[in-house]
Structure formats: structure tokens, C-alpha cells
Amino acid sequence: MRKLVLTLICILAINSIMAQTRNFLDIPYLETSARVDTLVSPDKIYLSITIQEKDSKDRKSVEEQETQMAKSLEALGIDIDKQLTIKDLASNYKKYFLRSKTVLKSKQFSLLVYDGLTAGKVMAALEDLDIANTYLEKTEYSKMDELELELKSRAVKKAKKKADALTNPLGQKVGIAIHIVDNSQPYYPSYNQPRLEMRTMAMQDSSAPAPLDIGFEKIRVESTVNVKFELSK
Template identity: 70%
Template sequence: MKKTIFLMAAALFSSVTFAQSKNFLDTPYLETQAKVDTLVTPDRIYLNIIIQEKDTKGRVSVEEQENQMAQRFKAMGIDLTEQLVIKDMGSNFKKYFLRQKEVLKSKQYSLLVYSGKELGDVMIALEQLDIANTHIEKTEYSMMDELELELKSRAVKRAKQKADALTRPLGQKVGMAIHIADNSNYYPRYNQAPMMEMKAVSADMGQAQPLDIDFEKINVETTVNVKFALSN
């Protein structure tokens, strides 16, 4: 008896599935694909900074350089709590062995700035403090999630416009969407070690001026496939 009930349930499920598939296939539809992309300017720039003890007669310690850097950053309006972090928190200090077997300490930081202008100010300040071991790690766009959703909506609207253009000469009308597929490929959400262009470095009365920096823009794109039901 149980076996009979199971076979009846399986047959019923199969017939329902077949009917659904058949109904979908029997519906006249048009499939269109649309791609939308844009370029955005990074607004989160991560700068890697390494401070080392000076190998000189009057050696300057890491701690002294760190304090000087922190004071300069505070004077520039940088929030040290939010924008500056120490890398390798487990060790804090890395040690470098010289040929004379002497040990020099080093400390590494990551600084977050929000514009090319702010980065230029930081680089000038570090140069004045004789801290030259720096490089840009990556750049990001802070509103990436919202931008991706906006692009997907625009892509669906474009797919509808294409469907209207294709069916208008045939005298048919585009109905409701019966299937939507997001075919966007994965892409990096940031530029790793991005290219940057320093337009100019000038000096006025001995005072260094902020660098005018343009960053490589981040390309964001999305692709959708949409099936629209057709009617006469």
C-alpha cells in the first residue's frame, strides 16, 4: 500500500513538473541581454607606511618617529583611531639584521585617506619627516554595493527597451518578465596597487605644495538576461 501511494505521488509530481515546463515552453517569449558599466573615482585610498630606526650616529628610534608622525597627522585633521592601524599586531615590531649583526626595529602601518588631495598632504608630511618607505596598497569606492544595485536596475530597463525595439516592427507587445538572470562576472571591488599620476609638484617660498594626484578609476559593470512574454 505504501509503495502504491509513493508511486502515485511520484507520478503526480512528474505530471505537475511536466505541465509547468510545457506551459513555459508554450509561452511566446523574447530573450534580450543588456550590459551597463561605469567608471568611479576611488574615495578610500590605503597607504602602507614603514618606519625604521635610522642607521645613523644619532639614531632616531621607531617610537620617536611614530610620535612625530602621529602629531603631524592630528594637526592635519586625520582621525588616528579611524584611519591609522598597525599591521602585524601580533609582533608590532619587525627586526632587520645588518651586515654588522646589528638589529634595527621597524613598524608597519596602514593609513586610510579619502581623496588624492589628502594623500598629497600626507606624502608631503612624511617626506618632511624623512619617512620615505611608503606605497599605495589599494583604492576602493565606498558606495560600491549601492552602485551595483543601481547598475542592475539600469540593465533590466535597457533589456526592456531592446525588447520593445525588436518587437515594434512585428506589431507585438512585450509583456511581463518571465525569467531574469544576473550574468555579471566577478570582478575586483578595488584596484590593487593602482596606477596614479602625479600631475605636478611645486614649491613656493620654500614650502612644499600638496601633490595633484589622479587615480586610476574603478570599472564597474553588470549584465542581465531577461525573457519577456509576448502578446499580439
């Protein structure tokens, strides 16, 4: 009995698909596709920072280095309560041993900044503190959802224009859209250290090193749609 029910369901599903196909064939239609894209500059830049003790006589503790780093970041106008987070929440410290059984500690952070100039200033400040283990973690664009919706609308409008261009020489008119497929791929944040482009700013003080304005690789966002329009004479 169960096999009979499953068979009937399959037959009904196949008949439904065939009916939809016949409906498309019974209605004169035109199928077009369109793709639009744009480039945007990232406005959320994440830097990975690792503080660790060094095996030397004058080594500074992780706590001391963390305090110095916090003061330097605050001097740059960074809100460390909102922009600085610990990456390893399971364990604030990672410990490792040398052959002499000396225990050294390290601590890893993620810092959020909003522009390339600030990122350059942060890297310079950390270098002054001898915290050189810093790299670009990922970049994001904060208004990505709104941008993707805008591109989808532009893609549909472009498909309509293409349909008009194809039918005007034939004396036909494009009617309502009877089928729309969104083939767009969602955007995912860029990881693995995107390329950096260093640009030296004009120096206000010739005796001081110029801050670096880091130009990050722009994010490409695109949308693709496939639309079937009803045709009329």
C-alpha cells in the same frame, strides 16, 4: 533500496527540468540581454607606511619616528585613532639582525585618506620626516553596494527597451518577465598599487613646494542581465 531511491530522485529532477523547458517553449517569449557600466572615483584610499630604524650613528628609534609621524598626520587634520591602524597585529614590531648582531626594528601601518590631495600632503610630510617607505595599498568606493543595485535596475530597464524595439515592427507587445538571470560580477577592491596621476596644484607661495593632488584611476563598475519576456499579440 538506496540506489533505487537515488534513481527515482534523478528521474524526477530530469522530468522537472524538461517540464520547465517545455513551459518556456509553449509560451511565446523574447530573450534579451543588456549591460550598463559607469566610472566612479575612489573615496577610500589606503596607504601602506613602514617605519624602520636605520643602521647609522644618528638613527632614530621606531617609537620616536612613530610619534613624529602621528604629530604630522594630526597637523593635516587626520584622525589617527580612526584612520591609522597597525597592519601586523600579531607583532607590533618586526626585528632583524645585521652581521654585527645589532637589532633593528620596523613597524608597518595602514593609513586611510579620502581624497588625492590629502594623500599627496601625507606623502610629502612623510618624506620630510625621512619616512620614504610608503606606497598605495588599495582603493575603494564607499557606496559600492548602492551603486551595484542601481546598475542592475538600469540594466533590466535597458533590456526592456531592447525588447520593445525588437517587437514593435512585428506588431507584438512585450509582456511580463518570465525569467531573469543576473550575470554581473561583484566588485572587489583594487590592490597592487593602482596607477597614480600626479597633478601639481597652483602654488599659493612661490617659495614653497606645491602640494600634489593625486588623481587615482577611476573604478569601473558594470552590470549584465539576461531577461526573457512573454510576448503577446
